[in-house]
Structure formats: structure tokens, C-alpha cells
Amino acid sequence: METLLKPSLYATDGTLQGGRCTCGHVFFPMQGHGCEVCGRHGADLQPMVLKGRGKLLSSTIVHLHIDKARTAPFTIGKIALADGPVVRTLLVDPTREIEPGTAMVTALVPAGAGENGQTILDLRFTPET
Amino acid sequence: MARTLKDLRPVYVVGVGWHRYQNPSETPYVTLGVTAIRDALADAHMDWPAVESAYVATALLGMASGRPMLRHLGATGVPLSHIENASASGSTAFRQACIEVASGLTDVSLAVGVDKRNPVRRDSTGMDNLAEDAIAQFTHFSLLTNEYAQRHKVSFEDIARVAVKNHRNGAKNKNAQRQQERTLEEVLGGKKVAGSLTALQCTPVGEGAAAAIVASEDGIKRLGLDTSRAIRVIGSTARSERVYAAGLGFDAVLTKETTTIALQEAQVSPQELDIIELHDAFTVEELHYIENIGICPEGQGVHLLKEGALDIGGRCAVNPSGGLIAMGHPIGPTGIGQIGEIALQLRGEAGARQHPKARTGLAHMVGVGAVCYVHLLQRP
Numbered sequence: 001m002e003t004l005l006k007p008s009l010y011a012t013d014g015t016l017q018g019g020r021c022t023c024g025h026v027f028f029p030m031q032g033h034g035c036e037v038c039g040r041h042g043a044d045l046q047p048m049v050l051k052g053r054g055k056l057l058s059s060t061i062v063h064l065h066i067d068k069a070r071t072a073p074f075t076i077g078k079i080a081l082a083d084g085p086v087v088r089t090l091l092v093d094p095t096r097e098i099e100p101g102t103a104m105v106t107a108l109v110p111a112g113a114g115e116n117g118q119t120i121l122d123l124r125f126t127p128e129t
Numbered sequence: 130m131a132r133t134l135k136d137l138r139p140v141y142v143v144g145v146g147w148h149r150y151q152n153p154s155e156t157p158y159v160t161l162g163v164t165a166i167r168d169a170l171a172d173a174h175m176d177w178p179a180v181e182s183a184y185v186a187t188a189l190l191g192m193a194s195g196r197p198m199l200r201h202l203g204a205t206g207v208p209l210s211h212i213e214n215a216s217a218s219g220s221t222a223f224r225q226a227c228i229e230v231a232s233g234l235t236d237v238s239l240a241v242g243v244d245k246r247n248p249v250r251r252d253s254t255g256m257d258n259l260a261e262d263a264i265a266q267f268t269h270f271s272l273l274t275n276e277y278a279q280r281h282k283v284s285f286e287d288i289a290r291v292a293v294k295n296h297r298n299g300a301k302n303k304n305a306q307r308q309q310e311r312t313l314e315e316v317l318g319g320k321k322v323a324g325s326l327t328a329l330q331c332t333p334v335g336e337g338a339a340a341a342i343v344a345s346e347d348g349i350k351r352l353g354l355d356t357s358r359a360i361r362v363i364g365s366t367a368r369s370e371r372v373y374a375a376g377l378g379f380d381a382v383l384t385k386e387t388t389t390i391a392l393q394e395a396q397v398s399p400q401e402l403d404i405i406e407l408h409d410a411f412t413v414e415e416l417h418y419i420e421n422i423g424i425c426p427e428g429q430g431v432h433l434l435k436e437g438a439l440d441i442g443g444r445c446a447v448n449p450s451g452g453l454i455a456m457g458h459p460i461g462p463t464g465i466g467q468i469g470e471i472a473l474q475l476r477g478e479a480g481a482r483q484h485p486k487a488r489t490g491l492a493h494m495v496g497v498g499a500v501c502y503v504h505l506l507q508r509p
Contacts, residue, residue, distance in 0.1 A: 008257050025372070031256045037372050057376050058279075060271040060324035062263070070263050076323075078272050080375045088272070089259035097324070100279055123259065 001118040005111055010123045014052035014106035018085060019045050026050070028085040052106030053128065054081040059097045077125050079104050092126035103128040133394040134365045137231035141359035142506065143344045144173025145469035150306040150337035150457035153246045158190055158336075162198040162243035165338035165462070169239070173342050175352050177202045180342065181235035186212045186222035186242035187461040189249065198243065215496030216408060218242060219339065220464030224365045224502060226343050236348030242462030243338040266497075267331050270411035271323035273378055277413050278325075281428035285317075285325035290434050291412040292316045292330045292454050298441060299451025301481040304466070306335045306457030330412040332453040339466035360472045364395035364505035369498060378417060383501045384493065385421040391503040392423070397489060399423030402445050404474045404490035406467035409452040415439075418493060419447060446484035449474060464502065467492040475508040 002012075009029050010016050018028040021035035022044045030048075034041040059077040075091040077098065091098065092107050104125045111122035134140070146168025148161040162185075170177060185195035195209050214221040219242035226238035278285060293313050299305035311329055319327040344352070349359055368387040370379050392399065399422055407422070409415040416430035424445060425433055438444040450456040450470035453463065471490035473479040492504040 006257055006259070009259060029256055029258070033255070058272045058276045060268060060275055062265075062268050062271075062323045063321045064323070065263065065265065067262060074263065076260075076264055076268055076272065084375065086375045087259060088261075088264055090263060097275065100276070 001116070002121055003114055003118055004108070005120050005122040010052070010106070011049075012108065014108060014123070016050040016052060016081070016087070016106070018048045018050040018083065020048040021045055026084040028081070028087060048083070050081055050083040050085065054079040054104055056098055056100055056102045056104050057086065058100055059091060061095070061097055077104065079125055090124050092124045098127060134227065134231055135363055135395060138233055138345050140227045140230045140343050140345065140362045141349060142341055142362060142468060142472045143349060143354050143359050144169040144175065144342035145472045146170070146172055146340045147304040147466060147469060148338040149304045150335050150459050150462070150466070152306065152333070152335050154336065156336070158194065158243050158245050159198045159201065161336060161338040162241055163201050165243070165340040166202060166239065166241055169340035169342050173354060175237075175342070175354065178205050179237050179352055180205070180207060180239045181237050182208045182226070182229055183239045183241065184210050184212055184222035184225045186218035186240065186465065187244050188213050188215060188218050189244050189247040189460055194243070214500055215498055216410070216458070216460060217464055217494040217496030217500050217502045218461045219466070220492065220494040220502035220504065221367070223341055223465055223468055223504065224367060226341070227362050227365055230343050230345050230348070233345070236351065237342065237344045239340060239342050240465050241338065241340040242465040244459045244461035245336045246334055246459070265323070267326055267411060268323045270413060271326045273417070274326060274411070274413040275324055276378070277416065283428070283431045286313065287431045287435065288412050288416065289313060289316045289327070289330055290431070291409060291415045294434065294440060295409060295448050295452040295454040296329070298449050298482060299455025302451050302456060305451040305455050306333055306337070307451065307455045326411060330454070332410040332458040335457050335459050337457065337459040337462050339462035339469055341465050341468045341472070358476050359509070360475045360506050361509050362504060363397070363507045364391045364503070366391035366394065366503045367500065369500045379499055380414070380495045381417040381421045383499055384418050384495065387501040387503045388422045388491070388493065391505055395505045397505055401489050402491050403487040404449060404471050404484055405445060405447045405493065406450060406452070406470055406490070407448060407493040408495045409448055409454050410458055412454070415447060415452070422491065422493065441482055441484045446474070446487070449479065449482050449484055464492065464494045467494070468504065468506070471506050475506060
């Protein structure tokens with residue numbers, strides 16, 4: 001049995017839970033506080049499923065990290081999603097930086113076990129093969 | 130129509146002071162703060178009762194830390210405000226003090242920054258994120274370092290030369306947290322934190338205090354202050370982040386927006402700047418910011434650095450104090466300490482760090498959020 005670590009942010013098919021304003025601005029994650037571009041809120045902000053693909057802008061290996069829950073080394077990538085927003089998160093491969101411009105896709109990887117022994121999956125990015 | 134600082138009453142920096150920036154210690158923040166204020170009062174040759182309002186910049190001390198500090202100067206009953214604006218807290222307090230004097234509400238105001246290295250607390254916005262807990266500040270700037278190196282075809286070694294220069298400057302500054310010259314080999318050889326970034330290319334967050342006293346011409350006259358040591362604040366501009374195109378570095382774009390307005394309002398060109406104190410928490414930032422301030426075209430910063438144009442005695446001394454990398458970055462004090470360094474430089478009182486014939490200086494801070502503050506100072 002598998003569950004998602006952050007089901008409010010992504011789905012089991014690797015898509016991301018973003019949003020779109022009637023002004024056209026696409027954002028991630030979905031939120032109802034208000035549009036960062038025009039300030040519209042409420043019904044003007046609608047959920048939008050964002051494709052789990054994009055282009056790598058940069059990546060870096062983290063050698064030291066203060067939070068013991070995150071064991072270094074790991075790799076952080078900055079990805080411009082095909083739908084617009086730029087996100088930063090972990091890459092699947094913790095050991096190498098990736099060439100900017102590389103096409104990236106999401107992948108769900110095991111990130112621990114839940115109370116009932118089920119695998120908890122978290123979203124990462126990895127080069128498209 | 131809204132007016133600029135230059136349209137209001139002239140404002141002058143008349144006193145600057147510090148408690149040395151240092152590694153975390155048992156010293157109470159009250160000691161740090163009153164030391165810096167007394168240093169600034171002595172520098173101005175004035176007594177505390179002459180100060181008509183006080184702005185206390187602190188990001189990490191918690192609620193209402195100012196009065197337990199200021200009362201030990203003699204509780205004169207001055208209006209007291211606390212300013213928290215992340216790394217730009219000190220710059221913001223300074224701006225408020227300048228605005229108050231320029232408006233005519235006071236003749237003499239104080240901005241003091243003080244901080245201890247306490248944990249940063251930021252409440253939830255109600256929005257989750259993918260893995261922000263995994264992205265420390267140095268990781269954010271390591272990403273930008275990799276982008277800069279790739280885009281402009283420059284080496285990590287050359288970017289690290291920013292730290293060599295700033296450690297060299299800091300070694301001559303008695304108020305700097307780090308006062309040791311470092312070779313390029315030492316800078317590159319230290320422990321890596323993320324990507325190519327080594328510890329000596331990152332600011333050491335510590336503790337300390339800085340104070341600046343600003344006054345109007347009436348105040349200077351009434352108190353009999355030395356007009357030849359008064360440095361005019363000819364510009365103060367503040368902005369916060371907008372929505373930028375995907376992939377643009379927001380700190381750099383925001384710096385450009387803010388500086389462009391500041392230089393235009395003060396009618397100063399980037400080439401007229403003799404001194405720049407900027408937010409070099411990480412080496413790559415100095416290159417981003419000098420380029421976006423307009424000292425050179427994008428991607429050319431490394432060339433200036435290598436030919437010594439950014440050294441004390443060069444075309445424009447950048448971070449003669451040692452900058453955040455060597456002087457340190459205790460958060461609340463940092464932006465005020467920049468003003469202090471520029472005032473010393475423009476008066477010709479910077480000793481071993483003196484940049485020849487310095488007339489005009491720019492102080493730049495960015496703060497998480499992001500916000501950007503730019504001040505322009507000029508020797509009359």
C-alpha cells in the first residue's frame with residue numbers, strides 16, 4: 001500500500017496541484033489567498049492540474065544540511081514547469097548536478113514508511129529518458 | 130504629487146557607531162546595543178538627550194526589545210519603534226529615521242540595529258511547499274552561482290575572488306567579525322556547503338550592533354555639530370518583489386528596479402559611485418548586484434574584480450568594510466553598519482581602509498521576502 005507525503009501538492013500520476021486565475025496567471029501550489037499578479041481571489045482562482053514536466057534551470061548538490069531529517073548529500077533542482085511556474089525541490093539522483101536545459105519529469109519515490117507500514121511516496125524530478 | 134527624499138529638508142548622518150560583530154557569545158544584547166549607541170553619540174559629539182526619536186532594528190530578539198536597552202541611556206521618553214524587515218531591518222530603520230528628520234517632525238533621530246543569533250521563526254502562510262525545508266539560503270545562492278557560471282562562462286574560482294577581496298578588507302576593520310586575510314586557495318579549500326560554495330564564501334551570521342544618528346541642518350546648528358563631518362543622505366528608495374519572468378533571479382531584478390529609481394531621484398550615475406556597500410551574503414551576489422546597479426554590463430563583474438577595479442583604491446570600492454562575508458551579518462545591525470562605513474569613507478576617516486577621494490556612496494540591502502533598500506550618501 002502506498003500513500004503520498006503531500007497529497008495537497010501532487011497526485012499519484014505525477015501531476016502537480018496548481019491553480020489558474022481568470023487573469024491568466026498560473027501558479028503553484030493552489031491557494032485561495034489571492035492572485036499574485038492581479039489580486040483577484042475567491043472563485044477567480046481555480047485549481048489547475050499542472051503537467052509533471054519541465055526544463056531544468058539549475059541544480060546543486062547540498063553537502064551540508066542542518067536538519068537531521070534531511071541527510072546530505074542531496075540535490076536540489078530549479079525547474080520551469082511546462083505550464084509556467086518555477087518550482088524548486090529534490091532531484092531523484094542525490095549525487096550529481098544536471099545540465100541546465102535538460103527536460104525533466106516528476107517521479108514518485110519512497111520517502112519513509114507510514115504508521116501502518118505503508119510506503120510513503122514523495123515527488124522528485126529526474127531527467128526525462 | 131509624491132516627493133522624494135531630496136525634495137524634503139536635507140538630512141545628514143552626523144554620528145555612527147558599532148559594537149563589533151562577533152561570534153555568538155554570552156554578551157547580552159543590551160550591552161551590544163548601548164555600546165553602539167554610545168559610540169555613535171561620541172562620534173557625533175552629542176549627548177543622548179539630544180536624540181528625539183529612536184528606531185530599533187532587530188529580526189531575532191523577539192517582542193519589544195528596545196526599551197530594556199534604551200532605558201540604560203537615561204529614559205528620556207523618546208518615541209520608540211521596532212523595525213523587522215529581515216536582512217534589511219537596519220536599512221529600513223535608517224530610512225524611517227531619515228524620513229522623520231526630512232519631514233520636519235524631528236531634528237535628530239537614531240537608528241540602531243542589534244541582534245543575537247537566535248532561531249528564525251516564520252509562521253505558516255497556510256500554503257504547503259514541495260521541499261523548502263531542504264533549501265537553505267546557501268543552497269538558493271548555490272543554484273544562482275551555477276546559473277551565473279553557466280550563463281557567463283566564468284569559473285567558480287573567479288566567483289570566489291569576491292571573498293578574497295572582502296576578507297582582505299575585513300582584515301583592516303576592527304568591527305568586522307572576520308579579520309583575517311584569505312588566499313584564493315584557502316577560500317576554495319574550506320568545507321563545501323552546497324555546489325561550489327565554501328564556508329568562506331558565505332556570511333557568518335553572528336551578533337553585534339550598529340547605530341547611526343541623523344540630523345537636520347537646524348539640529349546640526351542648534352547642537353553645534355561639526356558640519357564638515359556631516360554626510361548628506363541624498364536618496365532613499367525601497368521596493369518589494371513583483372512577479373518576474375520564469376528563471377530571472379528576483380534579488381537581482383529587484384536590485385535593478387530599486388537602484389534605478391534611487392539613482393534617478395538623486396541624479397547620480399553609477400559611474401559617480403566611489404563606494405558601494407552591498408548585500409554579499411554569498412559571493413555570487415556581489416557580481417549580480419554590481420552589474421544590476423550599473424557598474425558594468427551583465428557578466429562582466431569578474432573582469433572588474435580581477436583587474437582590481439572593485440578594490441579600495443580601484444574604480445569603485447565595493448564592500449570596503451569587508452561586506453557581509455567578512456564584516457558579518459548579524460541581521461538587524463547590518464544595513465546600519467553599511468551606512469556607518471560609507472560615512473567614514475566619505476569623511477576620509479576610514480584609516481587603513483580609506484578609498485581615496487570618496488565623495489558618493491551607495492548602500493544596498495536585500496531581505497528575504499524579498500525587499501530591497503538603497504540609500505545614497507554624499508559628502509557636501
